Structures are given as structure tokens and as C-alpha cells.
Amino acid sequence: MKKTDIVIIGAGAVGSALARELAKYKLDVTVVEKNEDLGGDSSKSNSAIIHTGYDAKPGTLESQLVVAANPMYDKLTKDLDIPFSRIGALLPAFTEEQFEQLPALKHKAMMNRVYDIEYLTGEQTLKMEPNLNPEVKGSLYIPRESIIDPFLLCIALAENAADNGVHFMLGTKCTGIKVEEGAVTTVQTTAGDIQTKYVINAAGLYCDEIAGYVGKADYYVTPRKGQFYILDKNTSCKVGMIILPIPTKITKGKLMCPTIHGNMLVGPTAEDMLDKQDKSTNAAGLESIATDVRKMIPNVNLRDTITQYSGLRAQRNPEGLNIDVYDDLKGYVNISGVRSTGLTGSVAIAKYVVDLMIEGGMKAEFKTNFNPIRKGTPIFAELSNEERAALIAKDPRYGNIICRCETVTEGQICDAIHRTLGARSVDGVKRRLRAGMGRCQGGFCGPRVIEILARELGIAPEEVRKNDPGSEMLTGKAR
Amino acid sequence: MSNKIYDVIIVGGGPAGLAAAVGAKKAGAKDVLIVERDISLGGILEQCIHPGFGLKTFGEELTGPEYARRYIKEVLDLGVEYKLETMVLEVGDHSVTGINSKDGLFIAEGKSIVLCMGCRERTRGAIMTPGTRPAGVYTAGAAQRLVNRQNMMVGKKVVILGSGDIGMIMARRMTLEGAKVLAVAELMDYTAGLTRNRVQCLEDFDIPLLLSHTVVEIKGNKRVEGVVIAEVDPATKKPIEGTEKLYECDTLLLSCGLIPENELSKASGIKLNRITSGPEVNQFMQTNKPSVFASGNVVHVNDLADNVSEESERAGKYAALYAAGKLTAGAEIPTVPGTNVRYICPQRVCPTEPATLFFRAAAPQKNVTVKVLAGEKEIFSKKLIKINPGEMEKVEVKPEQIAGATQITINVIAN
Numbered sequence: 001m002k003k004t005d006i007v008i009i010g011a012g013a014v015g016s017a018l019a020r021e022l023a024k025y026k027l028d029v030t031v032v033e034k035n036e037d038l039g040g041d042s043s044k045s046n047s048a049i050i051h052t053g054y055d056a057k058p059g060t061l062e063s064q065l066v067v068a069a070n071p072m073y074d075k076l077t078k079d080l081d082i083p084f085s086r087i088g089a090l091l092p093a094f095t096e097e098q099f100e101q102l103p104a105l106k107h108k109a110m111m112n113r114v115y116d117i118e119y120l121t122g123e124q125t126l127k128m129e130p131n132l133n134p135e136v137k138g139s140l141y142i143p144r145e146s147i148i149d150p151f152l153l154c155i156a157l158a159e160n161a162a163d164n165g166v167h168f169m170l171g172t173k174c175t176g177i178k179v180e181e182g183a184v185t186t187v188q189t190t191a192g193d194i195q196t197k198y199v200i201n202a203a204g205l206y207c208d209e210i211a212g213y214v215g216k217a218d219y220y221v222t223p224r225k226g227q228f229y230i231l232d233k234n235t236s237c238k239v240g241m242i243i244l245p246i247p248t249k250i251t252k253g254k255l256m257c258p259t260i261h262g263n264m265l266v267g268p269t270a271e272d273m274l275d276k277q278d279k280s281t282n283a284a285g286l287e288s289i290a291t292d293v294r295k296m297i298p299n300v301n302l303r304d305t306i307t308q309y310s311g312l313r314a315q316r317n318p319e320g321l322n323i324d325v326y327d328d329l330k331g332y333v334n335i336s337g338v339r340s341t342g343l344t345g346s347v348a349i350a351k352y353v354v355d356l357m358i359e360g361g362m363k364a365e366f367k368t369n370f371n372p373i374r375k376g377t378p379i380f381a382e383l384s385n386e387e388r389a390a391l392i393a394k395d396p397r398y399g400n401i402i403c404r405c406e407t408v409t410e411g412q413i414c415d416a417i418h419r420t421l422g423a424r425s426v427d428g429v430k431r432r433l434r435a436g437m438g439r440c441q442g443g444f445c446g447p448r449v450i451e452i453l454a455r456e457l458g459i460a461p462e463e464v465r466k467n468d469p470g471s472e473m474l475t476g477k478a479r
Numbered sequence: 480m481s482n483k484i485y486d487v488i489i490v491g492g493g494p495a496g497l498a499a500a501v502g503a504k505k506a507g508a509k510d511v512l513i514v515e516r517d518i519s520l521g522g523i524l525e526q527c528i529h530p531g532f533g534l535k536t537f538g539e540e541l542t543g544p545e546y547a548r549r550y551i552k553e554v555l556d557l558g559v560e561y562k563l564e565t566m567v568l569e570v571g572d573h574s575v576t577g578i579n580s581k582d583g584l585f586i587a588e589g590k591s592i593v594l595c596m597g598c599r600e601r602t603r604g605a606i607m608t609p610g611t612r613p614a615g616v617y618t619a620g621a622a623q624r625l626v627n628r629q630n631m632m633v634g635k636k637v638v639i640l641g642s643g644d645i646g647m648i649m650a651r652r653m654t655l656e657g658a659k660v661l662a663v664a665e666l667m668d669y670t671a672g673l674t675r676n677r678v679q680c681l682e683d684f685d686i687p688l689l690l691s692h693t694v695v696e697i698k699g700n701k702r703v704e705g706v707v708i709a710e711v712d713p714a715t716k717k718p719i720e721g722t723e724k725l726y727e728c729d730t731l732l733l734s735c736g737l738i739p740e741n742e743l744s745k746a747s748g749i750k751l752n753r754i755t756s757g758p759e760v761n762q763f764m765q766t767n768k769p770s771v772f773a774s775g776n777v778v779h780v781n782d783l784a785d786n787v788s789e790e791s792e793r794a795g796k797y798a799a800l801y802a803a804g805k806l807t808a809g810a811e812i813p814t815v816p817g818t819n820v821r822y823i824c825p826q827r828v829c830p831t832e833p834a835t836l837f838f839r840a841a842a843p844q845k846n847v848t849v850k851v852l853a854g855e856k857e858i859f860s861k862k863l864i865k866i867n868p869g870e871m872e873k874v875e876v877k878p879e880q881i882a883g884a885t886q887i888t889i890n891v892i893a894n
Contacts, residue, residue, distance in 0.1 A: 230604075234745070277700055280611040283718075307604030309612065385568075385576070389584040396580035401566040404516065405742075426614075441602040443618045447625050461631050466614035470701035473614050474631045475729065478656050 012040020013346035019161035045311030058111035069348035089145030183330035226268025235304035405438020488589035493522020495595035495775025502795025521547035590802035610697030634730025644672035646734020762834035764794035817890035853884035
């Protein structure tokens with residue numbers, strides 16, 4: 001039987017951040033992930049914002065960890081070589097009713113120790129974002145609200161963890177946890193049993209099911225769907241910051257912001273669901289985004305959309321971020337209630353959990369050779385012509401552009417496949433490099449990416465998948 | 480890369496680029512370079528293995544690759560230079576910046592440039608089809624490449640959304656390859672593509688064509704498991720509740736329109752037309768930048784490769800004349816789409832030379848008269864039994880007819 005010190009269940013943002021945090025210690029760590037690729041479920045489809053925590057419920061664990069996490073991203077993203085931008089957020093008020101809420105929102109930010117929030121007049125607001133509804137009466141400006149690439153964050157955290165010795169078991173589902181004499185002993189998976197001293201439940205949307213294996217499901221999780229539009233980089237009406245609506249009692253509302261790659265992101269809806277796998281979009285949801293966002297940005301051109309997607313937030317009932325250890329269940333850590341702030345919170349949650357485990361008696365000695373630095377695949381589209389020429393001279397495959405919309409080269413695709421925890425599927429390539437994420441949505445590069453994946457992985461083209469087993473791109477040879 | 484200055488540099492080696500090269504050479508250009516991003520010359524023709532090409536140009540029916548071969552042979556015989564697997568990153572007034580594995584990054588200089596980048600397909604995202612995002616949703620052209628060039632099947636039970644020519648041709652192709660095509664759904668109440676394709680690709684194979692229908696949902700988490708098709712109100716194009724029907728299939732192909740590929744044109748400051756999404760040109764296929772010409776589907780989406788070739792030979796010819804200093808600019812007259820006309824290409828006419836005006840109707844109409852006006856004066860009219868947006872029409876105008884006019888208008892009027 002496979003033996004390890006710690007099993008982390010889930011390789012979303014929290015699981016990946018935990019893996020990297022634990023990689024700093026002389027511990028044997030294994031991550032079990034049901035999906036074939038990193039990035040989990042909720043972690044890969046969300047609004048890609050690194051929040052300040054200005055609007056968290058003051059005094060909660062969520063407030064504490066999100067507020068603590070935000071300043072960590074400057075160094076982290078440099079170390080991991082992933083894009084990150086502190087573009088700031090605006091909360092514009094267009095009606096008297098909204099305007100009257102600004103002081104309370106500002107006070108809440110202060111309670112959350114987000115002191116760098118500022119009030120702007122309508123005129124100042126329009127100067128910063130000329131595409132806002134000119135009716136704007138004033139706004140709150142939160143400079144440290146930031147954007148990131150959520151796939152790359154998870155992938156880079158996990159890759160760096162793996163390079164520092166963490167084992168990842170992808171495509172492996174946890175099917176049970178054995179407890180003996182009040183302590184966890186074994187994690188049962190579709191790839192066999194793993195003997196372990198610790199289990200950390202970072203299963204996000206499915207964390208209630210995992211908790212059920214050890215009798216700690218005193219809550220349940222329902223999916224809350226959020227649908228989004230992605231707009232073409234060339235769309236006429238853009239914003240430079242994250243434009244957030246004034247929240248109502250029911251919802252935080254729908255935002256518009258640039259993505260880290262220069263597209264516009266518009267959404268999300270908030271629809272309570274039952275099916276944890278239903279990530280479909282629907283016409284009514286998409287229509288509601290259009291109606292709501294036009295109130296803030298009247299000229300937003302949703303016909304410039306290149307794709308729409310939906311993500312599922314893990315809604316805990318009762319709600320709230322909870323990190324639990326148990327006197328009657330040694331070695332088990334339960335993380336639940338990680339919701340829309342989870343991407344931001346992940347790195348602080350990881351630190352908090354590890355600290356909690358050490359306080360609880362876990363022997364953890366620092367490694368002397370932990371390497372925090374990860375070097376990403378070169379981003380050809382962002383290089384200068386001189387850098388491009390140098391790269392092609394070194395490896396001619398960088399001269400062969402496969403994805404013309406996002407300028408992704410064969411050299412990059414090969415690197416993404418062959419690096420640690422590399423791409424194994426069309427979506428894997430897309431999430432790492434953006435090949436197929438542009439305006440033609442893989443119309444031109446899709447067939448070429450299938451060819452390259454088959455060649456580099458040594459498999460038949462008909463074995464190439466979009467993502468998980470069952471998502472084969474082709475059905476066989478033509479006759 | 481040598482320091483040679485080309486007479487004409489052509490961006491794209493598909494039907495437009497090949498014909499532009501031929502046109503340029505025949506008009507006396509000495510050094511002509513084609514820059515092509517794919518692995519061979521011929522562009523999309525290489526995957527169009529069906530017949531129907533060349534009736535106008537060669538007076539016989541050829542397949543796409545056969546049609547391409549004729550032009551490729553001529554291009555090679557005329558001594559045109561070309562670079563394959565080369566991506567153009569930037570177009571200047573007299574240069575193109577490109578990259579490939581062999582030369583790395585290079586700048587080629589030319590006295591004139593012809594843009595022949597063709598077009599791309601509208602995607603599922605662009606038409607906002609709701610539902611899940613499984614494997615098995617392809618644009619018809621991507622599927623055509625996989626089947627015809629890479630010898631791979633994309634699915635076994637297929638629904639096609641959109642009745643563009645590629646969609647109808649792929650309906651037949653998939654059937655011939657052993658797949659079952661359940662239906663072709665079309666949002667409009669008429670087919671988007673050519674009548675001959677409707678007859679030869681759908682009717683001859685008993686493939687149901689559902690006019691005024693659309694896909695309202697894609698089902699399946701990993702691979703497509705089905706699509707829901709609903710009837711739409713012909714006036715509003717909104718799905719009619721209660722008409723939804725599930726089609727169990729593993730593949731959805733999209734043939735919902737083509738968009739000229741103008742990222743390079745846009746970046747280089749070329750004026751684009753709002754309707755065609757392509758560069759605005761005169762009858763010499765000259766853009767607002769005098770040294771830059773454009774032709775083929777990058778300008779406006781044609782229904783026949785033969786039309787692309789004709790237009791592009793013309794672009795090549797005038798690009799060569801420009802390079803030789805023999806094409807001088809003068810005042811131009813704008814063309815204006817009137818009643819039931821969606822667009823006219825060229826958008827400007829130089830009144831000292833004759834011009835062919837290509838145009839498309841905005842909606843299908845029976846028993847009509849096409850009237851061409853120079854200013855207020857009618858200079859031409861012809862009767863047609865029917866007019867269809869899927870089939871391009873043309874009229875000729877002569878210098879003496881349009882001299883002094885401030886604009887040229889085409890109207891399509893019921894008889």
C-alpha cells in the first residue's frame with residue numbers, strides 16, 4: 001500500500017496552495033484529484049479577481065483570511081511567473097438609494113481593515129471610467145482589488161509543489177476514509193488505498209461528501225451557478241478597472257472587468273442549483289447579465305462575446321468559511337464554505353491550516369532546499385520581436401504559430417505538455433497557454449492541437465480528449 | 480532574408496492570394512512574394528474535396544484541390560516566391576513582418592501589399608448557443624479539415640446548425656463517411672448558402688432541412704449527448720416555447736456565417752466597412768492606404784472561389800501597376816446600398832475606369848428590378864425572377880454613365 005504523511009483531497013486553488021505550503025516542510029504529501037487536470041471545479045471558472053476583503057462580514061474567518069491573502073500576491077505571482085495586475089475596483093452609485101449606501105460600505109471596508117478605500121465624486125469616477133453611465137453620482141475606489149489568471153494560479157502552485165516533492169494523483173477520486181481508534185489511517189481512492197497520518201479535505205463543491213466519509217458532515221453544500229460572458233479584446237466599449245455594482249440584500253450583483261489577458265469579463269449570475277455537475281449556460285441567465293450590466297455600462301457590446309461559461313460556487317449551508325479540526329478525529333482537517341473569495345483566500349487558508357496542524361502537534365521541520373521559484377512557459381505573444389527571434393533561433397518550434405488569435409506557438413504547446421504536471425488534453429493546453437481561447441475559439445488551431453497532443457503524448461488522435469475521460473474529440477478514422 | 484524589395488507582397492496563399500500573385504505577374508510585376516501560414520499553398524481549397532469549383536474560371540467542374548493545383552502551377556511557372564508555415568505579425572504600408580521556424584523573425588519590403596487572409600467561421604460563442612460545453616461541438620470548417628485532411632472522424636450522429644455552404648457540404652460529407660446527419664437547422668426562413676448545395680447536399684441525401692429553427696441547448700457534460708432544437712418566430716427570430724425537440728447526437732457542427740479575418744488590417748489602420756467587416760476598396764481593390772490592396776473573403780465573403788479568383792487577379796494586377804507607378808489616385812464616388820441591398824463592393828469607384836459592382840440582397844425577394852442610379856439619374860436596370868442573399872449579384876458601370884455623380888446607388892424594387 002502507498003504510504004504518505006498527508007493526503008490533500010482536491011487540487012483546486014485551496015488544495016494546490018496547501019500542497020505548495022506543505023512542500024516547505026520535510027513531509028511526504030500526496031494530492032488526490034478526481035479530475036484529469038489541475039484547477040478543480042470552482043477554482044477554474046469564476047471572476048478571476050483577487051479581492052481585498054473589503055466587503056466580507058467583519059470579524060469572520062473569511063474576512064481574516066481574504067484580507068491577509070491579498071498582499072501576498074505580489075511576491076507569489078512573481079515567484080510563480082504568472083500574470084497579476086492591481087487594476088483596482090470601482091463601486092459606482094447611480095441612484096440616490098445606492099449613493100446613500102456608500103458610507104456604510106466604506107465603514108464595512110474599514111471594519112475589515114481595508115483602509116485604502118476612497119470616496120470619489122461622480123466627475124472623478126467618470127474621468128477614471130468614461131464608459132460608465134454618466135448618471136453616476138459617486139463611487140468607492142478600492143485600489144488593491146486585482147485580477148489574475150485563475151487556471152495559471154492553480155497550475156503554478158501545483159507545479160511548484162510537485163517540483164518540491166509533492167505527489168499528485170490526478171484522475172483519482174477519493175471513495176472513502178478509514179478511521180481507527182479515533183484517528184484517520186487510510187484514504188481509499190479509485191487508484192488504491194493510501195496509508196496516511198493526516199487528511200485535509202479541500203474538496204470544495206464536494207467537501208460535504210468527503211466529510212460524510214468520516215461522519216463530520218454537519219453541513220451541506222449546494223452549487224450556486226454563475227454565468228459569464230467573455231468579450232473580444234477588440235470590443236469597442238471597455239473598462240480599465242473592476243466595475244462592481246452596489247450589492248443588494250439578495251445578491252452581490254454582476255460586474256464587468258478586464259481579464260488579465262485583455263478580454264472583457266461580464267457576469268456572473270447567482271442561481272441556486274442542486275446538480276453539482278450542471279455547468280450549462282442558459283438564455284435567461286445570459287439575458288439577465290445584459291440587463292443588469294447595461295445599467296452601469298450602457299454601451300457594453302455583448303454581441304462581441306467570444307464565449308460564455310458558467311462556474312459553480314460551493315454554497316455552504318449554513319454559510320461561512322469553516323476550518324475545523326476535531327478532538328475525536330485525529331489527523332483530519334475539514335475546510336468548508338470556500339466560496340467566491342476562495343481563489344483569493346486559498347494562499348492564506350493554506351498557511352492557516354498548516355499552522356493549525358503544527359499547533360495541533362504535527363511534526364513539521366523546514367526543508368532547507370525548498371525552491372519557491374517556478375519558471376512558466378514563455379508567453380510568445382508578449383515578447384518583443386528581438387526576444388522572439390532569439391527564442392526561435394534556440395528552438396525553431398517557437399517560429400511555428402499554431403493558435404493565430406492568441407499567437408501561441410508549437411514550442412509553447414510542447415513545453416506545456418512536457419513540463420511538470422503538464423497538459424494532457426485540449427483544455428489542458430488551452431488553460432495553460434490560451435490556444436483556442438481567442439475569437440475563433442479553436443476553429444483553426446483545434447485540429448492542429450489534437451495532432452500535436454497525439455504526437456507528443458504518443459497516443460492516437462482519437463484518444464485525445466477535451467478534458468476528462470469520455471470527452472474524446474474524435475470518434476475514429478475517416479473511412 | 481535578402482534586402483530585396485518586392486514589387487508585390489501577398490499575405491495569404493489561398494484562392495485569393497494565388498490569383499493575386501498570378502494577376503500581379505501578368506501585369507508585369509517582377510518580384511512577387513506570397514506569405515502563407517499553413518503547411519501548403521491553396522488555403523481552404525485543400526480541404527474542399529467536393530466538386531463545384533472552376534465552372535466560371537476554367538469552364539469545367541473541379542474539386543477544391545484540383546482548382547488550387549491549377550493556380551499553384553501557374554504561380555510556380557510564373558516564378559512567384561512563397562514562404563509556408565509563416566505567420567505575418569504586422570503589415571506596414573510597404574512591408575510585412577513575419578515569423579517562421581526557418582527565417583525566425585523577418586521583415587520583407589514591398590512596393591505594394593495585397594491582403595488575402597480570407598475569413599473565419601462564427602463560433603458557438605459568437606452565436607451564444609446556451610448549454611454545456613462538451614467535446615463534439617465543431618465549426619463545419621474545422622470538422623472539414625479533420626475529416627478531409629487529417630482523415631479523422633469527428634462524430635457519428637450529427638446535427639448541423641446553419642445552412643451555410645460549408646455546413647451543407649459537410650452534411651453530405653459526413654453522410655458519405657458513414658455518419659448519420661439528423662438535421663440541418665437554419666434560423667432564417669431561407670438557406671444561407673447556394674441553392675445547388677441545398678439540392679445536391681441535403682435533398683439528394685434526404686437530410687431534413689429545418690428552416691426557422693435553431694439550437695436552444697447543447698446537452699452532455701463530456702461529449703455532446705444531444706441538442707434541443709426549437710422553432711423560431713420568423714419575425715423576431717426568438718424560439719417559440721413548446722416547440723423544443725431533443726435530437727440525440729454526439730456532434731454539433733456550426734455553419735453560421737463567416738467573418739473576414741481582419742486583425743492585421745485593423746492593426747495597420749485600414750478602414751473597414753461596418754457591414755462586410757472587410758476593408759473598404761475601390762474597383763482596383765485598393766484600400767484607403769494607396770499601397771495596400773485587399774481581395775477575396777478578407778474583403779467580403781464570396782459564395783464562389785471563382786469570384787474570389789477573378790477579384791483577386793484584379794487586385795494583383797492593380798497592385799503591380801501601383802508598384803510600377805502606373806496607378807494614380809483621383810477623386811472617387813461612393814457606392815450606396817439602397818432598398819433591399821445589404822452591401823456593395825467596391826465601396827468607392829474611380830470614375831475614369833469601368834467598374835463591376837458586386838452586391839448582395841438584404842432579404843430574399845421574387846420578381847424584382849435592380850436599378851442603378853448615378854446621383855438621381857437611373858443608368859441601368861434589369862429584371863430578375865428572384866434575388867437571394869446567398870447568391871451575389873453584379874452590375875457593370877461605365878465612366879460615361881457616372882461622370883460627375885456624387886454617389887452611385889443600387890435599389891432592388893418589387894415589380
